[in-house]
Amino acid sequence: MLLRGSGQHAGETYNDRFAIDAEAESGVPHARLLLDYAEAAVAGSADLSAKRDAVRDELGAEALVDAAATIAIFQAVVKIADATGIPLEDAKAEISAEFRADLGLDAFAAK
Amino acid sequence: MAEIREDLESAHARAWLRLASPGAWLTAEEKCAVAAEARAALSCAACAKRKAALSPEQLVPPHYSVSHLDDAWIDLIHRIRTDADRLTPTWFARVVPAVLTVERYVETVGVIAEVTAVDSFHAAMGMPLWPLPAPLPGAPNGVRPSAAKLAGAWVPTVAPEDVSASDPDPVQAMYRNRSAANIHRALSLVPEAVNGFFDLDDAMYLPDALLRKFEEEPRAITHAQIELLAARVSALNRCLY
Numbered sequence: 001m002l003l004r005g006s007g008q009h010a011g012e013t014y015n016d017r018f019a020i021d022a023e024a025e026s027g028v029p030h031a032r033l034l035l036d037y038a039e040a041a042v043a044g045s046a047d048l049s050a051k052r053d054a055v056r057d058e059l060g061a062e063a064l065v066d067a068a069a070t071i072a073i074f075q076a077v078v079k080i081a082d083a084t085g086i087p088l089e090d091a092k093a094e095i096s097a098e099f100r101a102d103l104g105l106d107a108f109a110a111k
Numbered sequence: 112m113a114e115i116r117e118d119l120e121s122a123h124a125r126a127w128l129r130l131a132s133p134g135a136w137l138t139a140e141e142k143c144a145v146a147a148e149a150r151a152a153l154s155c156a157a158c159a160k161r162k163a164a165l166s167p168e169q170l171v172p173p174h175y176s177v178s179h180l181d182d183a184w185i186d187l188i189h190r191i192r193t194d195a196d197r198l199t200p201t202w203f204a205r206v207v208p209a210v211l212t213v214e215r216y217v218e219t220v221g222v223i224a225e226v227t228a229v230d231s232f233h234a235a236m237g238m239p240l241w242p243l244p245a246p247l248p249g250a251p252n253g254v255r256p257s258a259a260k261l262a263g264a265w266v267p268t269v270a271p272e273d274v275s276a277s278d279p280d281p282v283q284a285m286y287r288n289r290s291a292a293n294i295h296r297a298l299s300l301v302p303e304a305v306n307g308f309f310d311l312d313d314a315m316y317l318p319d320a321l322l323r324k325f326e327e328e329p330r331a332i333t334h335a336q337i338e339l340l341a342a343r344v345s346a347l348n349r350c351l352y
Contacts, residue, residue, distance in 0.1 A: 028335045029333070029335075029336070030336065031336075031339055035339065035343050037235075038340050038343050038344055039343070039347065041234070041235040042344060043347075044153075044234065048235070049237055052235070052236070059331070059332070060331060061113035061114065062114075063331040064113050065113050065236070066330040066332045067340060068235035068236045069119060069314070069315040070316055070337050070341060071231065071232075071235050071340055071344050072227075072229070072230075072231035072234075073228050073232075073316045074341050074345055075228065075231040075348070076225070076227040076228035076308070076311075077224070077294060077312070077345075077350075078196070078348040078352070079220065079223055080224050080294065080308070081294060081297065082191075082196055082348075082350055083191045083195055083198055083220045083223075084220060084264050084266050085198075085200055085203060085264050085265030086264045086268075086294065087263045087293060088352060
C-alpha cells in the first residue's frame, strides 16, 4: 500500500504483482536489480555476492547499505508478525482485499 | 567494503547492548542463549528438513544446539527463526504454554527478531556476523503493562489508548512517535522489546513519521524502492501482514 502511495506521489502507477511474481515488471526504477538482490539475500544463495556487486555498481555503495538494511529488517518484521499472530488492521484489510485476492496473498494467513 | 551509515552502526550497537542486558522476563544469559540458538538454527539440519517437509509437525528434533536451554525452548526458537510462516494459533496454544510464560515468549520473539535483523544485514552485505555479546549481570525487571489484554493477536497486547501517564516510561515510550499499527502492538506485552526493535527499525527501514512523506527521500534508495524490497521480502517469507 505504501508503494501505491509512493507511486501516486510520483505520478506513476506501480504494478505490485512483483511481490508474488518474480518476472512481473513493477515500474519502479532498478526494480529487477533490487529484487534479484533481495531474493539472493533471503535465500542465502550462491549468487548473493554477484547480486550485491551489481547493486553497488549500478546504484552506489550507500544505496547498497540501505537496500541491505531494508531486506534485513523485514526478515525480522515477518517473524514478529508470524510468531505473535497479529491480524491485519481492519482498515488495511478492507483497502487491500482486492489486491490480496488478486495476488493470492490470503493463502499466507495462519490457519 | 561499503561504509555503513553511522546511525545504522549505532542502532546495531544498541541492539547488541540490549541483548547483553537483562530484560523484563529473561536474564541476560537467557537472551544471549536465545540469540545463539536463533543463529544456530540456520545451520541446523533438523530445521532444514522440517522446512522442506510437507507439514512442520512431521519432524521432531534433535536440533543442532549451542546452548543449555531446554529442548522445547530450543525447538520453539528454531521454528520461529526458520519456519515462522507455518506457525498457527493451534501451534501457539499447544506448544507455548508448556514451554514459556507468554511474557517470556514475547521477549524471546523480540530477541530473535533483533538478532535476525542485525545478522541478516551483515549477511546481505557480505560482512562477518558480529560475535554475540557476553551477558551482563542483573535480574529481569518484570515490567508488565497493566493494560495488556487479548485483542486479536495470539498474545496479549496493549492498545495505545490504554497507556496512561502513570505507566512506567518503557510503557509510555512504546507509541511515542509511532502509529497504532498492529506491528507496533505485537510485542507490547514487553515494552522494552517494542522500544528496542523499533529503534532498529527506524534506522534500518524508516522512522514512522517519514513513511508517508513521499516528498522527502532520506535514504539513498527511494520510498518506492524501499517498499518494493519490503513487499518482496515479506512475500518470500509468505507473511500476510
